[in-house]
Amino acid sequence: MNTETTIDTPVLLVEEPEEGIALLTLNRPRARNSLSEALMAAVSKALDGIASRPDVRVVVLAAAGPVFSAGHDLKEMTAHRADPDRGRAYFSDVLGTCSAMMQRIVRLPQPVIAAVEGVATAAGCQLVASCDLAVAGAAARFCTPGVHIGLFCSTPMVALSRNISRKHAMEMLLTGEMVDAQDAARFGLVNRVVAEGEALAAALAMARTIAAKSPLTLKIGKRAFYEQLEMGLSDAYRHASAVMVENMLARDAEEGIGAFIEKREPNWQGR
Structure with missing residues (x-):
């Protein structure tokens, strides 16, 4: 299992809480579960392992701590601006890795359900949109805030625009404003909204229903x-x-x- 290079705590927890259900938990709460290289590698590795397992029928994707995911690890990315090419090669590699991870979710034989508590921003919002289904706690919020820092959320746009209407997608992308859980459900970004703190339980219940099928x-x-x-x-x-x-x-x-x-x-x- 992948770990951060500076700490011993696994960046991804992989569990099987019930027969037929795999639970993947993003585990960088101190870094707001930002998608570091190590975390993306761990998610990709876990999905590749699950893909060939017929005994796993549904995957639930959750996150530790108060934030679902703040998107890319900007500290990791900014460090490469000192590279001779100003980070071009590194940025291309990281964005390619992230895009491949998102496509792994779509191409995984098993349905993937996001259980969202707290905030999902930028590539974190993209992660929710890439999942087949999503359950949000009542306090969950979503946004693609790149425009605030001069960086249009172009890759999150791909998943977002395939989930919600064009005008809702453009509103999120152009304003960068937060969307609450109820509006996210109205937009079609999440399937249902449950009480705060109950997203994982609701996602597991949904997974249980699906896992009973062929x-x-x-x-x-x-x-x-x-x-x-x-x-x-x-x-x-x-x-x-x-x-x-x-x-x-x-x-x-x-x-x-x-x-x-x-x-x-x-x-x-x-x-």
């Missing part, structure tokens, strides 16, 4: 969802129809339909 069906459905989003309407329908035919021929679909007709619980085999 793991093959979850994998097929998540992949098809993101694939068809990038297509025109006709191509999307053709693709979805082809996916559904293959899904219908799977053992779990046959079992699920049979169980429904026979009024019994299905026995999923993941094939």
Whole structure:
């Protein structure tokens, strides 16, 4: 497991609190869970390990401390302005690493649920937007504040604009203002808002519901969802129809339909 170079505390906690559920907890509370190189590497490594595990059906992503994530570690990045190229190569590498981590979440076979308490800003907001689902505590807040420091949140924009309406996305990106949990739900950035401090419990409850489904069906459905989003309407329908035919021929679909007709619980085999 990756650790910061200056301390012994793991930057990411990886647990399995219940059968079929993996819990990843960002663990840099003193640094506002900013996405350091070590933290991004740890998240990416954990996701790569989970991707090949059929026994893990859902992933919950949470954070230790009062802040979900303050985005990139600006101290780490600023230190490289003294490089001969003023940090160009380093910035490119770090942003590429972050983008790859976000895409790992989207491409992970298992659904990922963000449990958000406190503030999620910049790449932290991008992280929430990259997850398939999100639950927010009532005091959670979200923003893309780059414009305040002369740095447009261009990479967070990619995930944000694929979650919420254009005008809401542009409002967040151009003003840099905080959005409260209720508005985040109204915008579509989070699925639901629960009492402060209850986001993790609610996310685990949602994960429990999803984990009871066929793991093959979850994998097929998540992949098809993101694939068809990038297509025109006709191509999307053709693709979805082809996916559904293959899904219908799977053992779990046959079992699920049979169980429904026979009024019994299905026995999923993941094939």
